[in-house]
Amino acid sequence: MKGRIxxxxxxxxxxxxxxxxxDRNGYEVIAADADPRSPGLASRHAKHRVVYACPRSNPQQFIEDILAAVDRYQIDMIVPVTEQVVLPLEAYRARVEQVCRVPWAPxxxxxxxxxxxLTFQLAEKLNVPYPRTQLVDSIDEALLHCRSFGWPLVLKPSSSHTLSEDKPVQVWSVDYAHDEDDLRKKMKQFEGHCSVLLQEYFPGxxxxxxxxxxxxxxxRAFQHRRLREVPLTGGASSLRRSDPLDPALYDQTRxxxxxxxxxxxxxxxxxLNDRGxxxxxxxxxxxxxxxxxxxxAGVDFPTLLCELTLNGPPDKSLPTNLDYRTFVHVQNFQKELSWIIRVLRGAPKHPVMKMPKxxxxxxxxxxxxxxxxRFDILSLRDPMPGIRIMTNxxxxxxxxxxxxLQRRKQSGRDPGYARTPIASEKLSNQEPLAGAESLEEAQAK
Structure with a gap:
């Protein structure tokens, strides 16, 4: 065993x-999530399973659960997958670093x-092209600058996730405005909470x-292209393809x-548009x-990351490895279903983008x-995560x-149902899954 991750x-x-x-490369894996029905907890490649408190709504308890799991399973390294996990870990970095390693960037x-x-300031310094951008903090500022951009206008939060001492992790998403009234409406969600980058729309x-x-x-380096996205106007990829490294994009990234x-x-x-x-x-x-x-496609980033963090870097004299299989396709089953349903319903017209028929x-x-x-999760060699997806x-x-149907039926029996909330005694008395319990212990309760 190379280590417990x-x-x-x-x-x-x-x-x-x-x-x-x-797991395939010799590490002992502890799979962890806030949801006991999570697909990854059912993988045969997980040696142990941990259920922790929600890192977004209860980051303090999440940290206690993680530290308890580290102690219980003698974990060598934590691999955080989402920003909602990274932020609490960073907030308690001193405590976490005392007991295990995390692949921190500077x-x-x-x-x-x-x-x-700050990312775009770096890009400007290095002559990396980026969309024309204006930082604003209020509706009035946005209205003042919007006329110089044209429509649609991209509203990009300066940070997609924020964490403060008195609030849980807050998530901010990119939005689009199609005219001044729409801009005024869309900016309300950000004003007083998060700075916004107004950006020109760049199709590609x-x-x-x-x-x-x-x-x-x-x-190590790799490149992929998004072929389908959810939502249709742009978002997470549901189908993507491995592509050869574009020399210009690779040089800019490097x-x-x-x-x-x-x-x-x-x-x-x-x-990247059709004109390159x-x-x-x-x-x-x-x-x-x-x-x-x-x-x-053959670039095992997780294993390489663990080797780098636990064993140190390879010989600096070795050239960068740029070899991998191109034109490999991988789908996200749930997002592909969502894409299909959205298209069948009829995608609304977009002022710039061409919506799929x-x-x-x-x-x-x-x-x-x-x-x-291939699929992100569905696999005949490890079928249980896929079965759990189907069940969910x-x-x-x-x-x-x-x-x-149940609400209408209940409403018919009790005219006051629609305006009177019903408390669930079972839910209110249920204990939270905390303390870094193993999945087996959580289910035994």
């Missing part, structure tokens, strides 16, 4: 891919990639250049990593959602059956269908 966010496809990869570098305004395909680096030197003196994993996300023009969108300083495509949904259905296409989907569908 705790992998957080076992509900995510990137986490499941990490769990499988590390603090100032992490602050730069987390704050998109989403391209990610992913690297593992040590002190600014790239050790220069940014070098300037940041970056250590660990990172992904530079670009938009590109714009930097952001730098992701942790494991990214499309990680399974890199592993499927309903016939495109047929092609997506065929892709789900292609033997050469059926449960959610039943709740969506039966919930309104």
């Amino acid at each position: 705790l992998v957080s966010d076992a509900c995510r496809g990137a986490a499941v891919a990490t769990i499988r990869s590390l 603090e100032d570098a992490m602050n730069t990639v987390r704050n998109k305004n 395909a989403g391209v990610g250049v992913e690297v593992l680096a040590h002190e600014g030197q790239v050790i 220069e940014m990593i070098k300037t940041l003196n970056w250590t660990g994993l990172a992904m530079a996300e670009f938009k 023009e590109s714009r930097l969108m952001e730098i992701n300083g942790r494991i990214w959602g499309s990680l399974p495509i890199a592993i499927a 309903r016939s495109a949904a047929i092609g997506a259905m065929i892709d789900l059956l292609r033997p050469s296409y 989907l059926v449960r959610s569908a039943c709740q969506a269908i039966l919930g309104p």
Whole structure:
């Protein structure tokens, strides 16, 4: 055994891919998540399972649960998968570092990639193209600058996640405004809470250049392209493909990593149009959602990250490894279903983007059956996470269908039902799953 690794966010496809990869390469894996029904907790590649408090709503208890798990299983290293886990770990960095390792990037570098305004200042310094941008803090400022951009206008929070002492982790998402009234409405959610970058809209395909680096030197590199996204206007990829490294994008990424003196994993996300023009969108300083495509193409970033963190960097005289399989396709089953449903319902017209026709949904259905296409989580070699996904989907569908019927039925029996909340004694008396319990202990309760 090379070491004991705790992998957080076992509900995510990137986490499941990490769990499988590390176990195959000789690590003992502890899968962890806030949801006891998480698919990754069912993987045969997980030696132990841990249920922790929700890191977003209860970060203090989450840390206590993580530290208890570290002590119980003698964990050597934590691999945090999402920003909602990274932020609490960073807030309690001194306590965490006393008991195990975490693949931290330098603090100032992490602050730069987390704050998109600082990211674009870095890009400007290195002559990396990025969308024309204006930082604003209020509705009035946004209205003052919007006329110089044109429509639609991208509203990008300066940070996608924030954590303060008196509040849980807050998540901020990119939005779009199509006119001044829409801008005024969309800015209300940010005003007083989070600075916003007004950006010109740059159409193009989403391209990610992913690297593992040590002190600014790239050790391994990979590139993928988003083929389908959810929502349709842009978001997480439901289908992606491994592409050859674009020399210009790779050089830009390498220069940014070098300037940041970056250590660990990172992904530079670009938009690339049909004319070959590109714009930097952001730098992701942790494991990214499309990680399974890199592993499927032969770039085992999780194992390389653990080797770097636990054993140190390879010989600096060795050249950067740029070899991997290209044109490998990997799908996220749940997001592909969502994409198909959205297209079949009829995508609303967009002032700039070309929305897919309903016939495109047929092609997506065929892709789900292609033997050469892989999935983030579904796997015959490790079937239980996929079975759990199907079970969770059926449960959610039943709740969506039966919930309104039950409410209407109850409302018919009791005219006051709609305006009188019903407390569930069972739920109010249920103990939370805390204390870094193993899944087996949680289920035994």
